[in-house]
Amino acid sequence: MAKFRCTVCNYVYDEAKEKVKFRDLPEEWVCPVCGAPKSVFVLLTGKAEEKKTGRTVSDVLVEQIAEWGVQYVFGVPGTSTLGVVDAIRKSSKVKYLQVRHEQTAAFMASAYGKLTGHVAACLGVSGPGATNLATGLYDASLDHSPVLALTGLVARQLIGPGSVQEIDQYSFFEPICVFNKILMSEKQTTTLATLAMRHALLDRGVAHIGIPNDVQKLPYETQILPLEGRMPNLAFGQEDALIEKAARVIDQAERPVIISGFGAMGQGTKLLKLATKISAPIVTTFRAKGVIDEDHELYAGSHGSIASTAAASLVRKSDLLIVVGSSFSELTRIPEKKTVQIDINMKMIADGKQENCVSG
């Protein structure tokens, strides 16, 4: 008993079910679904079922990102992601959430990264699935949220010559991403997945891996690279002289104001200790709302376009700003004046918008 597939609509004629051998069907018989002639049917060799039992590139990829703690993939399944989607189905560690639009998938991954600091993945097909991810991924990129973007690509031999749903996906993702690679050989699976996770977390942004349709389904088995030993310790300190200089500048100030950005999230207790010690109010950016209880007596409100009258007045009349984990966006409107800046991101320090800056 064999099965035959209609190459027009994918209807499967199953001899066991129909009780009539395919070759015994009359010549004028047509596909009951799409009306295509008998001649367009091909024998299903059973290979499709066979290949589902062995491990594939997709299985290895999913297991490798699970090793880095990825728990969720958000996406819309489609032609060029079926291999990866099936690997997630089989995984006991990674869960798939089907959404209605890829923009939602990317926003969800971005929000997940901002909230937890952990990486979630989004998955879209080649062409429209990939472009629909873009807005959510730019959100992650601009807000430094670690995200893994996976996309299907057309089969390798069609990249270049052009085919349905093919776009220049590599170039499309290049300006969005801190890491952007196309998985061209099964032997790159664990290394590219590991590098993608490292870059997403260490460069705090979007890592993209495009996986051609045929590569997803290649049989492959290898050792998963362990997480252990592949993440550096990011703790660091500053030289005492710089800390002492900052302390002197703060001691000399009569009207210091602490401005907290999102980078200080979770450090509210320390901020309050400093504020209490030097008798300074705490003002936040929008994203740092909630770094301390807003009804605390030393909290003066947010600054910038949503400013409280109190925050605006105190910042205007201040003689020193202590800026902690904040960028200097035009919405926050931190003025140029004497500043002590604290940030873990070296590129944020004294980025040219502040004067008389003691930084570290």
Next chain:
Amino acid sequence: MYLAEISRLKQEWVEQLRREADSSLKPIRPQYIMKVLNEKIAADAVISLDVGENCWWFGRNFAMKKSQKMVMSGYLASMGFGLPGALAAALAYPDRQVVCIAGDGGFSMVMEDFLTALKYQLPVKVFVLNNQSLGMIQQEQKVEGYETWQTELYNYNFADFAEHSGGTGIKVTEPSELAAAVDKALSAKKPVIVDIDTDPRRFL
């Protein structure tokens, strides 16, 4: 001296916010909506914001607690972030109350994925500040001396959409009904949309 000044300025600001939260006006003033949400939302809630007037009012008038979490589209400031942010929050913090605050403009960009909340039983609480307009842009048209044009939005009741799709929908038109509606939404088991008739004007 300095501490006394800080305390006085803070007090003046808190007083101003209290005065603004006028519960007698229709359509409902955004400041009053923020006041009610402030009183009702759980101390450990996770709040996902959309972009627009709703977000501006939240930033200005909602007093966050340290034990709450808030997520938003910061630098990109993209409309449509609110609901997906809430879905992610519901997955990341399954034991906490998850609230989405959006406008009718931003919510309608992603409303199809309310079905995702229903499918996976993610009990998000969506508050749509429905001012039937792209309020922030309308405000900008006013400030820049332009006619109000193409910033009015088709009037749609998102509570109906929630009900039709199998969730809970609550429509609020009277300020006096708001507190009870918020209570009902926050205790709902199913994903819920509260559609609140909101005054599009920033200041009267």
